[in-house]
Amino acid sequence: MAPKDGSIPVIINVYNASLNKTFEDKRTLKLSGLVKRDDILLYVQSSKSSYKARYQPTKEQLDKASLIVLPDSSTPLAKTSTKRKLSEALADENASCRSTVVAKVVKVSPKKTVANGLSVKSLGIQDQTGHAKMVLFKDMAEREYKEGDIICCSNVYRKLYQNRPQLTTVATSQLEFVQSDDLDLMDSQAVEAFDEDPDFTKPEDVPDYTIDEIMYTDVYTPCNKSACRNSKYKDNACPKCGDKDSKRKTCRVVMKTASGLEVTAFEDEVKNLLKQDVLSLESNDCLLTQVIDALPITFSAKIVNGTLRNCKSK
Incomplete structure:
Protein backbone atom coordinates (compact mmCIF):
# COMPACT_ATOMS: atom_id res chain seq x y z
CA MET A 1 0.00 0.00 0.00
CA ALA A 65 17.58 -2.28 -10.93
CA SER A 66 19.83 -4.97 -9.49
CA LEU A 67 22.04 -2.61 -7.54
CA ILE A 68 21.93 0.92 -6.20
CA VAL A 69 25.52 1.94 -5.59
CA LEU A 70 26.56 4.64 -3.17
CA PRO A 71 30.31 5.08 -3.67
CA ASP A 72 32.41 6.81 -1.06
CA SER A 73 32.04 10.56 -1.42
CA SER A 74 35.79 11.09 -1.21
CA THR A 75 36.34 9.23 -4.49
CA PRO A 76 34.42 10.59 -7.53
CA LEU A 77 32.61 8.02 -9.59
CA ALA A 78 34.66 7.27 -12.70
CA LYS A 79 32.60 8.14 -15.77
CA THR A 80 34.24 5.32 -17.73
CA SER A 81 33.40 2.57 -15.22
CA THR A 82 30.64 0.42 -16.71
CA LYS A 83 28.92 -2.51 -15.02
CA ARG A 84 29.88 -5.64 -16.94
CA LYS A 85 29.88 -9.40 -16.65
CA LEU A 86 33.30 -10.99 -16.21
CA SER A 87 33.43 -12.26 -19.77
CA GLU A 88 32.76 -8.75 -21.06
CA ALA A 89 35.34 -7.13 -18.77
CA LEU A 90 38.01 -9.61 -19.83
CA ALA A 91 37.20 -9.09 -23.51
CA ASP A 92 37.61 -5.29 -23.39
CA GLU A 93 41.19 -4.63 -24.49
CA ASN A 94 40.84 -0.85 -24.10
CA ALA A 95 42.84 -0.15 -20.93
CA SER A 96 41.32 3.33 -20.64
CA CYS A 97 37.85 1.83 -20.11
CA ARG A 98 37.02 0.67 -16.61
CA SER A 99 34.55 -2.00 -15.55
CA THR A 100 32.47 -2.59 -12.44
CA VAL A 101 32.01 -6.31 -11.75
CA VAL A 102 29.94 -8.28 -9.26
CA ALA A 103 31.22 -11.81 -8.70
CA LYS A 104 31.64 -14.66 -6.25
CA VAL A 105 35.03 -15.36 -4.68
CA VAL A 106 36.16 -18.93 -5.35
CA LYS A 107 39.88 -18.64 -4.55
CA VAL A 108 41.98 -16.36 -2.33
CA SER A 109 45.73 -16.03 -2.66
CA PRO A 110 48.10 -15.46 0.24
CA LYS A 111 49.03 -11.80 0.71
CA LYS A 112 52.43 -10.99 -0.70
CA THR A 113 54.74 -8.06 -0.12
CA VAL A 114 56.66 -6.84 -3.14
CA ALA A 115 59.11 -4.00 -3.73
CA ASN A 116 58.78 -0.98 -1.43
CA GLY A 117 56.47 -2.87 0.92
CA LEU A 118 53.49 -2.90 -1.47
CA SER A 119 50.83 -5.44 -0.40
CA VAL A 120 49.36 -7.57 -3.19
CA LYS A 121 46.59 -10.17 -3.08
CA SER A 122 44.75 -12.00 -5.87
CA LEU A 123 41.15 -13.20 -5.91
CA GLY A 124 39.75 -15.90 -8.14
CA ILE A 125 36.23 -14.72 -8.94
CA GLN A 126 33.34 -16.18 -10.90
CA ASP A 127 29.94 -15.23 -12.25
CA GLN A 128 27.49 -16.84 -14.64
CA THR A 129 29.67 -16.01 -17.66
CA GLY A 130 33.02 -17.34 -16.48
CA HIS A 131 35.92 -16.71 -14.14
CA ALA A 132 38.74 -14.20 -13.73
CA LYS A 133 41.75 -13.44 -11.62
CA MET A 134 41.55 -10.01 -10.00
CA VAL A 135 44.62 -8.37 -8.46
CA LEU A 136 44.28 -6.09 -5.42
CA PHE A 137 46.81 -3.67 -3.97
CA LYS A 138 47.48 -1.78 -0.73
CA ASP A 139 44.44 -1.49 1.60
CA MET A 140 42.27 -3.83 -0.48
CA ALA A 141 45.02 -6.47 -0.32
CA GLU A 142 45.13 -6.13 3.48
CA ARG A 143 41.46 -7.06 3.87
CA GLU A 144 40.27 -10.58 4.63
CA TYR A 145 38.32 -12.55 2.01
CA LYS A 146 36.93 -16.04 1.98
CA GLU A 147 35.50 -18.40 -0.60
CA GLY A 148 31.80 -17.71 -1.09
CA ASP A 149 32.05 -13.94 -0.52
CA ILE A 150 30.26 -11.85 -3.13
CA ILE A 151 32.02 -8.64 -4.03
CA CYS A 152 31.39 -5.57 -6.15
CA CYS A 153 34.55 -3.90 -7.44
CA SER A 154 34.63 -0.74 -9.55
CA ASN A 155 37.23 0.73 -11.89
CA VAL A 156 39.00 -2.49 -12.83
CA TYR A 157 40.59 -3.01 -16.21
CA ARG A 158 41.86 -5.88 -18.32
CA LYS A 159 45.58 -6.53 -18.28
CA LEU A 160 47.72 -9.25 -19.81
CA TYR A 161 50.10 -10.92 -17.37
CA GLN A 162 52.23 -13.79 -18.61
CA ASN A 163 49.96 -13.87 -21.69
CA ARG A 164 46.86 -14.40 -19.54
CA PRO A 165 44.11 -11.78 -19.21
CA GLN A 166 43.28 -10.69 -15.69
CA LEU A 167 41.49 -7.81 -13.98
CA THR A 168 43.56 -5.23 -12.13
CA THR A 169 42.44 -2.60 -9.64
CA VAL A 170 43.64 1.01 -9.66
CA ALA A 171 43.89 3.78 -7.06
CA THR A 172 40.23 4.80 -7.61
CA SER A 173 38.86 1.25 -7.39
CA GLN A 174 36.37 0.50 -4.62
CA LEU A 175 35.54 -2.98 -3.37
CA GLU A 176 32.55 -3.85 -1.21
CA PHE A 177 30.86 -7.03 0.00
CA VAL A 178 27.36 -7.31 -1.44
CA GLN A 179 24.45 -9.73 -1.70
CA SER A 180 23.21 -11.43 -4.83
CA ASP A 181 20.69 -14.26 -4.81
CA ASP A 182 21.82 -15.43 -8.25
CA LEU A 183 25.46 -15.70 -7.21
CA ASP A 184 24.64 -17.10 -3.76
CA LEU A 185 22.87 -20.05 -5.36
CA MET A 186 25.56 -20.60 -7.99
CA ASP A 187 27.81 -23.58 -7.30
CA SER A 188 31.45 -22.60 -6.97
CA GLN A 189 33.27 -24.62 -9.59
CA ALA A 190 36.86 -25.71 -9.25
CA VAL A 191 38.85 -23.59 -11.67
CA GLU A 192 41.97 -25.41 -12.79
CA ALA A 193 43.60 -22.18 -13.96
CA PHE A 194 43.68 -20.86 -10.39
CA ASP A 195 45.28 -24.05 -9.07
CA GLU A 196 48.06 -23.72 -11.65
CA ASP A 197 48.66 -20.02 -10.93
CA PRO A 198 51.66 -19.58 -8.61
CA ASP A 199 50.01 -16.53 -7.00
CA PHE A 200 47.36 -18.83 -5.51
CA THR A 201 49.74 -21.45 -4.18
CA LYS A 202 50.76 -21.37 -0.57
CA PRO A 203 54.33 -20.20 -0.01
CA GLU A 204 56.78 -23.08 -0.16
CA ASP A 205 58.74 -23.91 2.92
CA VAL A 206 61.58 -21.43 3.13
CA PRO A 207 64.83 -22.13 4.96
CA ASP A 208 65.67 -20.72 8.34
CA TYR A 209 68.54 -18.28 8.70
CA THR A 210 70.40 -17.02 11.72
CA ILE A 211 71.88 -13.53 11.89
CA ASP A 212 74.86 -13.26 14.20
CA GLU A 213 76.75 -10.34 12.67
CA ILE A 214 75.70 -6.79 11.74
CA MET A 215 77.76 -5.24 8.95
CA TYR A 216 76.31 -1.73 9.27
CA THR A 217 73.11 0.27 9.70
CA ASP A 218 71.97 3.18 7.56
CA VAL A 219 69.38 5.66 8.84
CA TYR A 220 68.45 8.12 6.11
CA THR A 221 65.85 10.55 4.78
CA PRO A 222 63.78 9.14 1.87
CA CYS A 223 61.84 11.09 -0.74
CA ASN A 224 58.09 11.13 -0.05
CA LYS A 225 57.08 11.10 -3.71
CA SER A 226 55.84 7.69 -4.82
CA ALA A 227 57.55 7.96 -8.22
CA CYS A 228 60.94 8.21 -6.49
CA ARG A 229 60.38 5.02 -4.49
CA ASN A 230 61.98 6.12 -1.24
CA SER A 231 65.13 7.38 -2.92
CA LYS A 232 67.74 8.31 -0.35
CA TYR A 233 68.41 12.02 0.05
CA LYS A 234 71.86 13.20 -1.01
CA ASP A 235 73.06 16.67 -0.04
CA ASN A 236 69.66 17.23 1.65
CA ALA A 237 67.68 16.64 -1.56
CA CYS A 238 66.21 13.78 -3.58
CA PRO A 239 68.66 12.90 -6.37
CA LYS A 240 65.77 12.10 -8.72
CA CYS A 241 63.33 14.99 -8.33
CA GLY A 242 65.21 17.51 -6.19
CA ASP A 243 62.59 17.47 -3.42
CA LYS A 244 63.79 18.90 -0.09
CA ASP A 245 60.61 18.69 2.02
CA SER A 246 60.82 15.19 3.47
CA LYS A 247 61.20 14.98 7.24
CA ARG A 248 60.71 11.22 7.43
CA LYS A 249 63.38 8.75 8.48
CA THR A 250 63.77 5.16 7.33
CA CYS A 251 66.57 2.63 7.38
CA ARG A 252 68.34 -0.40 6.03
CA VAL A 253 70.47 -2.90 7.88
CA VAL A 254 73.16 -5.00 6.20
CA MET A 255 73.77 -8.28 8.03
CA LYS A 256 75.58 -11.56 7.64
CA THR A 257 74.07 -14.96 8.35
CA ALA A 258 75.82 -17.75 10.21
CA SER A 259 76.57 -19.36 6.83
CA GLY A 260 78.30 -16.21 5.61
CA LEU A 261 75.47 -14.89 3.39
CA GLU A 262 75.28 -11.08 3.29
CA VAL A 263 71.70 -9.77 3.21
CA THR A 264 69.95 -6.40 3.44
CA ALA A 265 66.74 -5.64 5.33
CA PHE A 266 64.75 -2.43 4.93
CA GLU A 267 62.59 -0.85 7.63
CA ASP A 268 59.50 -3.10 7.52
CA GLU A 269 61.57 -6.28 7.46
CA VAL A 270 63.82 -5.00 10.27
CA LYS A 271 60.65 -4.55 12.36
CA ASN A 272 59.64 -8.13 11.54
CA LEU A 273 63.08 -9.43 12.52
CA LEU A 274 63.08 -7.58 15.82
CA LYS A 275 59.36 -8.08 16.47
CA GLN A 276 59.15 -4.35 17.13
CA ASP A 277 56.56 -1.85 15.92
CA VAL A 278 58.93 1.09 16.42
CA LEU A 279 62.61 1.38 15.54
CA SER A 280 65.19 3.72 17.05
CA LEU A 281 65.84 5.95 14.04
CA GLU A 282 67.41 8.89 15.86
CA SER A 283 70.84 7.85 14.58
CA ASN A 284 72.80 4.91 13.16
CA ASP A 285 74.21 4.16 16.62
CA CYS A 286 70.74 4.00 18.19
CA LEU A 287 69.49 1.57 15.56
CA LEU A 288 72.68 -0.49 15.73
CA THR A 289 72.28 -0.89 19.49
CA GLN A 290 68.65 -1.98 19.08
CA VAL A 291 69.59 -4.62 16.49
CA ILE A 292 72.65 -5.94 18.35
CA ASP A 293 70.60 -6.38 21.52
CA ALA A 294 68.36 -8.80 19.60
CA LEU A 295 71.20 -11.04 18.33
CA PRO A 296 71.24 -13.84 17.43
CA ILE A 297 68.11 -13.64 15.26
CA THR A 298 66.67 -16.78 13.70
CA PHE A 299 64.08 -16.26 10.99
CA SER A 300 62.60 -17.54 7.74
CA ALA A 301 62.42 -15.35 4.66
CA LYS A 302 62.73 -15.14 0.93
CA ILE A 303 65.90 -13.53 -0.36
CA VAL A 304 65.52 -11.59 -3.62
CA ASN A 305 68.68 -10.06 -5.04
CA GLY A 306 70.21 -10.03 -1.59
CA THR A 307 67.20 -8.33 0.02
CA LEU A 308 64.99 -9.98 2.65
CA ARG A 309 61.27 -10.38 1.89
CA ASN A 310 58.44 -11.65 4.10
CA CYS A 311 60.58 -12.16 7.19
CA LYS A 312 59.17 -14.21 10.04
CA SER A 313 61.25 -14.16 13.18
CA LYS A 314 61.31 -17.41 15.14
Missing part, protein backbone atom coordinates in the same frame (compact mmCIF):
# COMPACT_ATOMS: atom_id res chain seq x y z
CA ALA A 2 1.56 3.29 -1.16
CA PRO A 3 1.87 6.20 1.31
CA LYS A 4 -0.78 8.93 0.98
CA ASP A 5 1.82 11.54 0.05
CA GLY A 6 2.53 9.72 -3.21
CA SER A 7 6.07 8.63 -2.37
CA ILE A 8 7.16 5.06 -2.98
CA PRO A 9 9.37 2.78 -0.85
CA VAL A 10 12.73 1.75 -2.23
CA ILE A 11 15.42 -0.69 -1.16
CA ILE A 12 18.92 0.75 -1.09
CA ASN A 13 22.06 -1.31 -0.63
CA VAL A 14 24.53 0.98 1.12
CA TYR A 15 28.24 0.39 0.48
CA ASN A 16 29.55 3.62 1.95
CA ALA A 17 31.20 2.86 5.30
CA SER A 18 30.71 6.43 6.49
CA LEU A 19 26.93 6.13 6.03
CA ASN A 20 26.36 2.66 7.45
CA LYS A 21 26.03 3.78 11.08
CA THR A 22 23.70 6.61 10.09
CA PHE A 23 20.76 4.39 9.21
CA GLU A 24 18.32 3.36 11.92
CA ASP A 25 14.81 1.98 11.79
CA LYS A 26 12.11 4.68 11.28
CA ARG A 27 14.72 7.40 11.01
CA THR A 28 14.20 10.12 8.39
CA LEU A 29 17.22 11.07 6.30
CA LYS A 30 17.92 13.62 3.58
CA LEU A 31 20.49 12.55 0.99
CA SER A 32 21.80 15.43 -1.07
CA GLY A 33 23.94 15.36 -4.16
CA LEU A 34 22.18 12.40 -5.79
CA VAL A 35 22.93 11.88 -9.45
CA LYS A 36 20.78 9.87 -11.86
CA ARG A 37 22.58 7.53 -14.23
CA ASP A 38 21.30 4.91 -16.67
CA ASP A 39 17.68 5.84 -15.79
CA ILE A 40 17.48 3.42 -12.88
CA LEU A 41 20.52 4.03 -10.67
CA LEU A 42 21.03 6.71 -8.04
CA TYR A 43 24.47 7.68 -6.78
CA VAL A 44 25.70 9.87 -3.97
CA GLN A 45 28.53 11.81 -5.56
CA SER A 46 29.30 14.23 -2.74
CA SER A 47 27.94 14.62 0.76
CA LYS A 48 28.56 18.37 0.48
CA SER A 49 26.41 18.96 -2.60
CA SER A 50 23.63 21.47 -2.04
CA TYR A 51 21.20 20.34 -4.75
CA LYS A 52 18.48 17.72 -4.18
CA ALA A 53 17.47 14.75 -6.27
CA ARG A 54 14.03 15.09 -7.93
CA TYR A 55 14.19 11.71 -9.63
CA GLN A 56 11.62 9.09 -8.65
CA PRO A 57 11.92 5.70 -10.41
CA THR A 58 8.84 3.77 -11.46
CA LYS A 59 8.08 0.31 -10.08
CA GLU A 60 9.12 -1.22 -13.42
CA GLN A 61 12.48 0.50 -13.24
CA LEU A 62 12.98 -0.57 -9.64
CA ASP A 63 12.32 -4.17 -10.63
CA LYS A 64 15.04 -3.90 -13.25
Whole structure:
Protein backbone atom coordinates (compact mmCIF):
# COMPACT_ATOMS: atom_id res chain seq x y z
CA MET A 1 0.00 0.00 0.00
CA ALA A 2 1.56 3.29 -1.16
CA PRO A 3 1.87 6.20 1.31
CA LYS A 4 -0.78 8.93 0.98
CA ASP A 5 1.82 11.54 0.05
CA GLY A 6 2.53 9.72 -3.21
CA SER A 7 6.07 8.63 -2.37
CA ILE A 8 7.16 5.06 -2.98
CA PRO A 9 9.37 2.78 -0.85
CA VAL A 10 12.73 1.75 -2.23
CA ILE A 11 15.42 -0.69 -1.16
CA ILE A 12 18.92 0.75 -1.09
CA ASN A 13 22.06 -1.31 -0.63
CA VAL A 14 24.53 0.98 1.12
CA TYR A 15 28.24 0.39 0.48
CA ASN A 16 29.55 3.62 1.95
CA ALA A 17 31.20 2.86 5.30
CA SER A 18 30.71 6.43 6.49
CA LEU A 19 26.93 6.13 6.03
CA ASN A 20 26.36 2.66 7.45
CA LYS A 21 26.03 3.78 11.08
CA THR A 22 23.70 6.61 10.09
CA PHE A 23 20.76 4.39 9.21
CA GLU A 24 18.32 3.36 11.92
CA ASP A 25 14.81 1.98 11.79
CA LYS A 26 12.11 4.68 11.28
CA ARG A 27 14.72 7.40 11.01
CA THR A 28 14.20 10.12 8.39
CA LEU A 29 17.22 11.07 6.30
CA LYS A 30 17.92 13.62 3.58
CA LEU A 31 20.49 12.55 0.99
CA SER A 32 21.80 15.43 -1.07
CA GLY A 33 23.94 15.36 -4.16
CA LEU A 34 22.18 12.40 -5.79
CA VAL A 35 22.93 11.88 -9.45
CA LYS A 36 20.78 9.87 -11.86
CA ARG A 37 22.58 7.53 -14.23
CA ASP A 38 21.30 4.91 -16.67
CA ASP A 39 17.68 5.84 -15.79
CA ILE A 40 17.48 3.42 -12.88
CA LEU A 41 20.52 4.03 -10.67
CA LEU A 42 21.03 6.71 -8.04
CA TYR A 43 24.47 7.68 -6.78
CA VAL A 44 25.70 9.87 -3.97
CA GLN A 45 28.53 11.81 -5.56
CA SER A 46 29.30 14.23 -2.74
CA SER A 47 27.94 14.62 0.76
CA LYS A 48 28.56 18.37 0.48
CA SER A 49 26.41 18.96 -2.60
CA SER A 50 23.63 21.47 -2.04
CA TYR A 51 21.20 20.34 -4.75
CA LYS A 52 18.48 17.72 -4.18
CA ALA A 53 17.47 14.75 -6.27
CA ARG A 54 14.03 15.09 -7.93
CA TYR A 55 14.19 11.71 -9.63
CA GLN A 56 11.62 9.09 -8.65
CA PRO A 57 11.92 5.70 -10.41
CA THR A 58 8.84 3.77 -11.46
CA LYS A 59 8.08 0.31 -10.08
CA GLU A 60 9.12 -1.22 -13.42
CA GLN A 61 12.48 0.50 -13.24
CA LEU A 62 12.98 -0.57 -9.64
CA ASP A 63 12.32 -4.17 -10.63
CA LYS A 64 15.04 -3.90 -13.25
CA ALA A 65 17.58 -2.28 -10.93
CA SER A 66 19.83 -4.97 -9.49
CA LEU A 67 22.04 -2.61 -7.54
CA ILE A 68 21.93 0.92 -6.20
CA VAL A 69 25.52 1.94 -5.59
CA LEU A 70 26.56 4.64 -3.17
CA PRO A 71 30.31 5.08 -3.67
CA ASP A 72 32.41 6.81 -1.06
CA SER A 73 32.04 10.56 -1.42
CA SER A 74 35.79 11.09 -1.21
CA THR A 75 36.34 9.23 -4.49
CA PRO A 76 34.42 10.59 -7.53
CA LEU A 77 32.61 8.02 -9.59
CA ALA A 78 34.66 7.27 -12.70
CA LYS A 79 32.60 8.14 -15.77
CA THR A 80 34.24 5.32 -17.73
CA SER A 81 33.40 2.57 -15.22
CA THR A 82 30.64 0.42 -16.71
CA LYS A 83 28.92 -2.51 -15.02
CA ARG A 84 29.88 -5.64 -16.94
CA LYS A 85 29.88 -9.40 -16.65
CA LEU A 86 33.30 -10.99 -16.21
CA SER A 87 33.43 -12.26 -19.77
CA GLU A 88 32.76 -8.75 -21.06
CA ALA A 89 35.34 -7.13 -18.77
CA LEU A 90 38.01 -9.61 -19.83
CA ALA A 91 37.20 -9.09 -23.51
CA ASP A 92 37.61 -5.29 -23.39
CA GLU A 93 41.19 -4.63 -24.49
CA ASN A 94 40.84 -0.85 -24.10
CA ALA A 95 42.84 -0.15 -20.93
CA SER A 96 41.32 3.33 -20.64
CA CYS A 97 37.85 1.83 -20.11
CA ARG A 98 37.02 0.67 -16.61
CA SER A 99 34.55 -2.00 -15.55
CA THR A 100 32.47 -2.59 -12.44
CA VAL A 101 32.01 -6.31 -11.75
CA VAL A 102 29.94 -8.28 -9.26
CA ALA A 103 31.22 -11.81 -8.70
CA LYS A 104 31.64 -14.66 -6.25
CA VAL A 105 35.03 -15.36 -4.68
CA VAL A 106 36.16 -18.93 -5.35
CA LYS A 107 39.88 -18.64 -4.55
CA VAL A 108 41.98 -16.36 -2.33
CA SER A 109 45.73 -16.03 -2.66
CA PRO A 110 48.10 -15.46 0.24
CA LYS A 111 49.03 -11.80 0.71
CA LYS A 112 52.43 -10.99 -0.70
CA THR A 113 54.74 -8.06 -0.12
CA VAL A 114 56.66 -6.84 -3.14
CA ALA A 115 59.11 -4.00 -3.73
CA ASN A 116 58.78 -0.98 -1.43
CA GLY A 117 56.47 -2.87 0.92
CA LEU A 118 53.49 -2.90 -1.47
CA SER A 119 50.83 -5.44 -0.40
CA VAL A 120 49.36 -7.57 -3.19
CA LYS A 121 46.59 -10.17 -3.08
CA SER A 122 44.75 -12.00 -5.87
CA LEU A 123 41.15 -13.20 -5.91
CA GLY A 124 39.75 -15.90 -8.14
CA ILE A 125 36.23 -14.72 -8.94
CA GLN A 126 33.34 -16.18 -10.90
CA ASP A 127 29.94 -15.23 -12.25
CA GLN A 128 27.49 -16.84 -14.64
CA THR A 129 29.67 -16.01 -17.66
CA GLY A 130 33.02 -17.34 -16.48
CA HIS A 131 35.92 -16.71 -14.14
CA ALA A 132 38.74 -14.20 -13.73
CA LYS A 133 41.75 -13.44 -11.62
CA MET A 134 41.55 -10.01 -10.00
CA VAL A 135 44.62 -8.37 -8.46
CA LEU A 136 44.28 -6.09 -5.42
CA PHE A 137 46.81 -3.67 -3.97
CA LYS A 138 47.48 -1.78 -0.73
CA ASP A 139 44.44 -1.49 1.60
CA MET A 140 42.27 -3.83 -0.48
CA ALA A 141 45.02 -6.47 -0.32
CA GLU A 142 45.13 -6.13 3.48
CA ARG A 143 41.46 -7.06 3.87
CA GLU A 144 40.27 -10.58 4.63
CA TYR A 145 38.32 -12.55 2.01
CA LYS A 146 36.93 -16.04 1.98
CA GLU A 147 35.50 -18.40 -0.60
CA GLY A 148 31.80 -17.71 -1.09
CA ASP A 149 32.05 -13.94 -0.52
CA ILE A 150 30.26 -11.85 -3.13
CA ILE A 151 32.02 -8.64 -4.03
CA CYS A 152 31.39 -5.57 -6.15
CA CYS A 153 34.55 -3.90 -7.44
CA SER A 154 34.63 -0.74 -9.55
CA ASN A 155 37.23 0.73 -11.89
CA VAL A 156 39.00 -2.49 -12.83
CA TYR A 157 40.59 -3.01 -16.21
CA ARG A 158 41.86 -5.88 -18.32
CA LYS A 159 45.58 -6.53 -18.28
CA LEU A 160 47.72 -9.25 -19.81
CA TYR A 161 50.10 -10.92 -17.37
CA GLN A 162 52.23 -13.79 -18.61
CA ASN A 163 49.96 -13.87 -21.69
CA ARG A 164 46.86 -14.40 -19.54
CA PRO A 165 44.11 -11.78 -19.21
CA GLN A 166 43.28 -10.69 -15.69
CA LEU A 167 41.49 -7.81 -13.98
CA THR A 168 43.56 -5.23 -12.13
CA THR A 169 42.44 -2.60 -9.64
CA VAL A 170 43.64 1.01 -9.66
CA ALA A 171 43.89 3.78 -7.06
CA THR A 172 40.23 4.80 -7.61
CA SER A 173 38.86 1.25 -7.39
CA GLN A 174 36.37 0.50 -4.62
CA LEU A 175 35.54 -2.98 -3.37
CA GLU A 176 32.55 -3.85 -1.21
CA PHE A 177 30.86 -7.03 0.00
CA VAL A 178 27.36 -7.31 -1.44
CA GLN A 179 24.45 -9.73 -1.70
CA SER A 180 23.21 -11.43 -4.83
CA ASP A 181 20.69 -14.26 -4.81
CA ASP A 182 21.82 -15.43 -8.25
CA LEU A 183 25.46 -15.70 -7.21
CA ASP A 184 24.64 -17.10 -3.76
CA LEU A 185 22.87 -20.05 -5.36
CA MET A 186 25.56 -20.60 -7.99
CA ASP A 187 27.81 -23.58 -7.30
CA SER A 188 31.45 -22.60 -6.97
CA GLN A 189 33.27 -24.62 -9.59
CA ALA A 190 36.86 -25.71 -9.25
CA VAL A 191 38.85 -23.59 -11.67
CA GLU A 192 41.97 -25.41 -12.79
CA ALA A 193 43.60 -22.18 -13.96
CA PHE A 194 43.68 -20.86 -10.39
CA ASP A 195 45.28 -24.05 -9.07
CA GLU A 196 48.06 -23.72 -11.65
CA ASP A 197 48.66 -20.02 -10.93
CA PRO A 198 51.66 -19.58 -8.61
CA ASP A 199 50.01 -16.53 -7.00
CA PHE A 200 47.36 -18.83 -5.51
CA THR A 201 49.74 -21.45 -4.18
CA LYS A 202 50.76 -21.37 -0.57
CA PRO A 203 54.33 -20.20 -0.01
CA GLU A 204 56.78 -23.08 -0.16
CA ASP A 205 58.74 -23.91 2.92
CA VAL A 206 61.58 -21.43 3.13
CA PRO A 207 64.83 -22.13 4.96
CA ASP A 208 65.67 -20.72 8.34
CA TYR A 209 68.54 -18.28 8.70
CA THR A 210 70.40 -17.02 11.72
CA ILE A 211 71.88 -13.53 11.89
CA ASP A 212 74.86 -13.26 14.20
CA GLU A 213 76.75 -10.34 12.67
CA ILE A 214 75.70 -6.79 11.74
CA MET A 215 77.76 -5.24 8.95
CA TYR A 216 76.31 -1.73 9.27
CA THR A 217 73.11 0.27 9.70
CA ASP A 218 71.97 3.18 7.56
CA VAL A 219 69.38 5.66 8.84
CA TYR A 220 68.45 8.12 6.11
CA THR A 221 65.85 10.55 4.78
CA PRO A 222 63.78 9.14 1.87
CA CYS A 223 61.84 11.09 -0.74
CA ASN A 224 58.09 11.13 -0.05
CA LYS A 225 57.08 11.10 -3.71
CA SER A 226 55.84 7.69 -4.82
CA ALA A 227 57.55 7.96 -8.22
CA CYS A 228 60.94 8.21 -6.49
CA ARG A 229 60.38 5.02 -4.49
CA ASN A 230 61.98 6.12 -1.24
CA SER A 231 65.13 7.38 -2.92
CA LYS A 232 67.74 8.31 -0.35
CA TYR A 233 68.41 12.02 0.05
CA LYS A 234 71.86 13.20 -1.01
CA ASP A 235 73.06 16.67 -0.04
CA ASN A 236 69.66 17.23 1.65
CA ALA A 237 67.68 16.64 -1.56
CA CYS A 238 66.21 13.78 -3.58
CA PRO A 239 68.66 12.90 -6.37
CA LYS A 240 65.77 12.10 -8.72
CA CYS A 241 63.33 14.99 -8.33
CA GLY A 242 65.21 17.51 -6.19
CA ASP A 243 62.59 17.47 -3.42
CA LYS A 244 63.79 18.90 -0.09
CA ASP A 245 60.61 18.69 2.02
CA SER A 246 60.82 15.19 3.47
CA LYS A 247 61.20 14.98 7.24
CA ARG A 248 60.71 11.22 7.43
CA LYS A 249 63.38 8.75 8.48
CA THR A 250 63.77 5.16 7.33
CA CYS A 251 66.57 2.63 7.38
CA ARG A 252 68.34 -0.40 6.03
CA VAL A 253 70.47 -2.90 7.88
CA VAL A 254 73.16 -5.00 6.20
CA MET A 255 73.77 -8.28 8.03
CA LYS A 256 75.58 -11.56 7.64
CA THR A 257 74.07 -14.96 8.35
CA ALA A 258 75.82 -17.75 10.21
CA SER A 259 76.57 -19.36 6.83
CA GLY A 260 78.30 -16.21 5.61
CA LEU A 261 75.47 -14.89 3.39
CA GLU A 262 75.28 -11.08 3.29
CA VAL A 263 71.70 -9.77 3.21
CA THR A 264 69.95 -6.40 3.44
CA ALA A 265 66.74 -5.64 5.33
CA PHE A 266 64.75 -2.43 4.93
CA GLU A 267 62.59 -0.85 7.63
CA ASP A 268 59.50 -3.10 7.52
CA GLU A 269 61.57 -6.28 7.46
CA VAL A 270 63.82 -5.00 10.27
CA LYS A 271 60.65 -4.55 12.36
CA ASN A 272 59.64 -8.13 11.54
CA LEU A 273 63.08 -9.43 12.52
CA LEU A 274 63.08 -7.58 15.82
CA LYS A 275 59.36 -8.08 16.47
CA GLN A 276 59.15 -4.35 17.13
CA ASP A 277 56.56 -1.85 15.92
CA VAL A 278 58.93 1.09 16.42
CA LEU A 279 62.61 1.38 15.54
CA SER A 280 65.19 3.72 17.05
CA LEU A 281 65.84 5.95 14.04
CA GLU A 282 67.41 8.89 15.86
CA SER A 283 70.84 7.85 14.58
CA ASN A 284 72.80 4.91 13.16
CA ASP A 285 74.21 4.16 16.62
CA CYS A 286 70.74 4.00 18.19
CA LEU A 287 69.49 1.57 15.56
CA LEU A 288 72.68 -0.49 15.73
CA THR A 289 72.28 -0.89 19.49
CA GLN A 290 68.65 -1.98 19.08
CA VAL A 291 69.59 -4.62 16.49
CA ILE A 292 72.65 -5.94 18.35
CA ASP A 293 70.60 -6.38 21.52
CA ALA A 294 68.36 -8.80 19.60
CA LEU A 295 71.20 -11.04 18.33
CA PRO A 296 71.24 -13.84 17.43
CA ILE A 297 68.11 -13.64 15.26
CA THR A 298 66.67 -16.78 13.70
CA PHE A 299 64.08 -16.26 10.99
CA SER A 300 62.60 -17.54 7.74
CA ALA A 301 62.42 -15.35 4.66
CA LYS A 302 62.73 -15.14 0.93
CA ILE A 303 65.90 -13.53 -0.36
CA VAL A 304 65.52 -11.59 -3.62
CA ASN A 305 68.68 -10.06 -5.04
CA GLY A 306 70.21 -10.03 -1.59
CA THR A 307 67.20 -8.33 0.02
CA LEU A 308 64.99 -9.98 2.65
CA ARG A 309 61.27 -10.38 1.89
CA ASN A 310 58.44 -11.65 4.10
CA CYS A 311 60.58 -12.16 7.19
CA LYS A 312 59.17 -14.21 10.04
CA SER A 313 61.25 -14.16 13.18
CA LYS A 314 61.31 -17.41 15.14
